[in-house]
Amino acid sequence: MELSLTVNGQPAVVDVPPGTTLLEVLRDELGLTGTKEVCDEGECGACTVIVDGRPLDACIYAAHAADRAEVLTVEGLAAGDELTDLQRAFVEAGSVQCGFCTPGFLVMATHLLETAAELSEEQVRRGLAGNLCRCTGYAQIVDAVLAVGRGA
Secondary structure, eight states: OEEEEEETTEEEEEEOOTTOBHHHIIIIITOOTTSOOSOSSSOSOTTEEEETTEEEETTSSBGGGGTTOEEEOGGGTSBTTBOOHHHHHHHHHTOOSSOSSHHHHHHHHHHHHHHOSSOOHHHHHHHTTTOOOSSSOSHHHHHHHHHHHTTO
16 A cells, blocks of 8 residues: 655655554654654554644554645654754753653644643643653653743
8 A cells, every 4th residue: 555645844655555553654664763662552652643733643543544644753843953942841851761752742742832822730731641651750741841831
């Protein structure tokens, strides 16, 4: 099955067998390994990407559903070597520890910051609830998102 999609602003055409997930396309076909494969059940959020403006778990999203879609991965957040304000805030707040969950959190938090008119701590926690972290205890992640949301 041939798929045509735009990933991080770049057109891509891939030929994949039926049953392939978007995560497999990103990692195996396009070499974008920032999107992590962890649970394969849509439970941990490490594989969060944005498809046509909606955050979703790439590990359970059928690749054929992304045909002709716009996909944003963690690799597409920064402009070249320049970190986004959110990426910088993650580093400064100590939100990055083992780093395995970080790509999914960054993508989801980027979506929250772009779509919410105003963010409270409760809204950030609720918005990030589908992303799991075993290292930070979440406080640093929430602090980083709030700092960017408040323009700090």
